[in-house]
Amino acid sequence: MPSPAPVVAGRDHTAQELYDRVAALGPSPFSIEQRTRALDRFISLRSGREKPGRFWRVDFESVAPEARAIDLSAANVRVENNDPAIFVCDLATAARESPELFARAFGTTGIAATKFGSLAAAFAQCGVFVHVPADRACDDPVVIRYTAPAGAAIFPWSIVLAERGARVTIVERLEGGAGAFLCGATEVVTEERADVHYAALQQVDDGARIIWSRAARPGPEARMSWASAELGGELAASDLSVSIEAPGAEANLTAIFFPRGSQHVDVVSTVEHRAGDATSETIVKTAARERGQARFLGNIRIAPHAQGSDARLRDDALLLSPTAHVDSVPALEIGANVVKAYHGATVGAIDAEQIFYMESRGLERGAAERMIALGFFEPAIERFPTAALRDEIRASLAAKLS
Amino acid sequence: MPDQALRITNLRCQIAGKEILKGIDLTVDRGKIHALMGPNGSGKSTLAFAITGHPQYEVTGGSVELDGEDMLALPPDKRARAGLFLSFQYPAAIPGVKVANFLHAARQAERPGDLPPAKFRALLMEKMEQLGIDPSFMGRYLNDGFSGGEKKRVEMLQLAVLAPKYAILDETDSGLDIDALKDVGSSIAALRASEEGRNTGFLIITHYPRILSYVVPDVVHVMIDGRIVKTGGHDLAHRIEREGYDKLREESAVVA
Numbered sequence A: 001m002p003s004p005a006p007v008v009a010g011r012d013h014t015a016q017e018l019y020d021r022v023a024a025l026g027p028s029p030f031s032i033e034q035r036t037r038a039l040d041r042f043i044s045l046r047s048g049r050e051k052p053g054r055f056w057r058v059d060f061e062s063v064a065p066e067a068r069a070i071d072l073s074a075a076n077v078r079v080e081n082n083d084p085a086i087f088v089c090d091l092a093t094a095a096r097e098s099p100e101l102f103a104r105a106f107g108t109t110g111i112a113a114t115k116f117g118s119l120a121a122a123f124a125q126c127g128v129f130v131h132v133p134a135d136r137a138c139d140d141p142v143v144i145r146y147t148a149p150a151g152a153a154i155f156p157w158s159i160v161l162a163e164r165g166a167r168v169t170i171v172e173r174l175e176g177g178a179g180a181f182l183c184g185a186t187e188v189v190t191e192e193r194a195d196v197h198y199a200a201l202q203q204v205d206d207g208a209r210i211i212w213s214r215a216a217r218p219g220p221e222a223r224m225s226w227a228s229a230e231l232g233g234e235l236a237a238s239d240l241s242v243s244i245e246a247p248g249a250e251a252n253l254t255a256i257f258f259p260r261g262s263q264h265v266d267v268v269s270t271v272e273h274r275a276g277d278a279t280s281e282t283i284v285k286t287a288a289r290e291r292g293q294a295r296f297l298g299n300i301r302i303a304p305h306a307q308g309s310d311a312r313l314r315d316d317a318l319l320l321s322p323t324a325h326v327d328s329v330p331a332l333e334i335g336a337n338v339v340k341a342y343h344g345a346t347v348g349a350i351d352a353e354q355i356f357y358m359e360s361r362g363l364e365r366g367a368a369e370r371m372i373a374l375g376f377f378e379p380a381i382e383r384f385p386t387a388a389l390r391d392e393i394r395a396s397l398a399a400k401l402s
Numbered sequence B: 001m002p003d004q005a006l007r008i009t010n011l012r013c014q015i016a017g018k019e020i021l022k023g024i025d026l027t028v029d030r031g032k033i034h035a036l037m038g039p040n041g042s043g044k045s046t047l048a049f050a051i052t053g054h055p056q057y058e059v060t061g062g063s064v065e066l067d068g069e070d071m072l073a074l075p076p077d078k079r080a081r082a083g084l085f086l087s088f089q090y091p092a093a094i095p096g097v098k099v100a101n102f103l104h105a106a107r108q109a110e111r112p113g114d115l116p117p118a119k120f121r122a123l124l125m126e127k128m129e130q131l132g133i134d135p136s137f138m139g140r141y142l143n144d145g146f147s148g149g150e151k152k153r154v155e156m157l158q159l160a161v162l163a164p165k166y167a168i169l170d171e172t173d174s175g176l177d178i179d180a181l182k183d184v185g186s187s188i189a190a191l192r193a194s195e196e197g198r199n200t201g202f203l204i205i206t207h208y209p210r211i212l213s214y215v216v217p218d219v220v221h222v223m224i225d226g227r228i229v230k231t232g233g234h235d236l237a238h239r240i241e242r243e244g245y246d247k248l249r250e251e252s253a254v255v256a
């Protein structure tokens, strides 16, 4: 009986195909050597997304793209930007023409140290670099849109450098056809007193898979806001993280997700308070319906010297069907003693008293339930930028509720 | 000519297997104000929930008819659309649903398409002013973080905006100061003076007779231990104010 011999010792057949693909890639933004090491890490690292139970359908340790689906020319990247003072370009151009600016942000957040951040690094090719010069305040959002054709695997990488005192809103739209695989990364560096509001709207096809890592480093008295709505995908995983290394920073993290049908969504938020006198607020609203599965892990870590930190974490889950699953785990590690740390969580079905109250005002049961469920998301929706984007999210959630 | 009344006949209701209402007969005619008084725990809220169809309250006998239509066969939303309104003793908070949006949805459900949005807004502003509700309430989440008094004012706002055929007010007065009581009184008076609310019949449930100085009842009923033990005019409320419920309780014990 022939046993499948590994092509290279320690690497199975699929892995070898991935290494072959990496070897064929260009050197930007990562060298072949860096890419190969990143792929090593992807293969050897654990995801940190262990299955909370046997009913859990997805095992992240075995999630990988198919080598032959990797088609780096297939990614469609579009950017809308109305402010001529904001510099937007692809990664190769940024590395060539503004190497000093590019190096201040690219690869500085530690994203490429995680399992899926490493996968994104191994194949990174398409991407967008956004540079907002000092003290520039931009009101119109910069919109970045990545689209993967059906069946294709793409690996986008977004980088934002907001210099001191700059302010910008960025909306990242993620789209993909059936069978697509998107594995991307977003790095944001906000320098002193800069203010970046970064919203991600993930609406890939319900037959696509998407895994995205997002990390930010706010400078002294800078503000960083992540807001992510994971609305599509048969499998969606998202990391939102902020590492506070300078005092006076403010971090706002917001996540909305709502698996239904056989969707599976996994969100990890991480706030590292490595410097004191900084505040963070994380708000997560999850609903699950039908056989949808949602997992949330909320990390707050306050270093022993980060006195005066103020960290809040609020996560609420709404179970809309008895067959849906939500697993929500807060993880607070508090090393300092002069801190304010708050965690609050709820999991449950819609309250029968709320339904009766609305019915007694003439609303049909289904309409009442939809209104209550939409209201449940509202405190998180309100933290997204632009009225149009908020309305789009409401409409998208309403469609998932009907 | 159908019966123009909310007619409750020999109504029996239980909660968690325990009989609370032991055969209630009570008829509220259109345009009339009835007061239902009684000590705590006598079953007043149970009656309100049984009439409006709360799923926890199991009706085991009797009937409720609204202008001749059987209410007990309908789900709660259809009872509301038939013209029934309940002002809750403890209104539920609905986080994330704005007062204005909810009121619009309720008005649309009960009177589909009767008012264009601009007119609806004007109606809302007028009623809010009448009730001393700050316009900022339109954008607040329904009953979420409201004080007891604010909740009751917003219940009265809903009453005014929906202008039902029959309104049951469950202890709307409890927890209100005199100014708030006056506002409730004048809002009800304004509703009764309006085209829409001219014929609204009221069942005002109260523990204390205080509110009845602002909304003067045509008929007063007294409920003790799941039964109506006495029905009379406005003077019955005054008698309770003087004597409390004990004397009536003794009399009814003799009868029962």
Ligand SMILES: Nc1ncnc2c1ncn2[C@@H]1O[C@H](COP(=O)(O)OP(=O)(O)O)[C@@H](O)[C@H]1O
Pocket (backbone or CB within 6 Å): B015, B016, B020, B038, B039, B040, B041, B042, B043, B044, B045, B046, B047, B056
């Ligand atoms: N949801 C409930 N579950 C169990 N018992 C209840 C419930 N609601 C009311 N009761 C009981 O029914 C009786 C009547 O209560 P209620 O109708 O609230 O009286 P009232 O409104 O006159 O104060 C009381 O003995 C009360 O304890």
Ligand SMILES: [Mg+2]
Pocket (backbone or CB within 6 Å): B044, B045, B046, B089, B170, B171
């Ligand atoms: Mg009561």
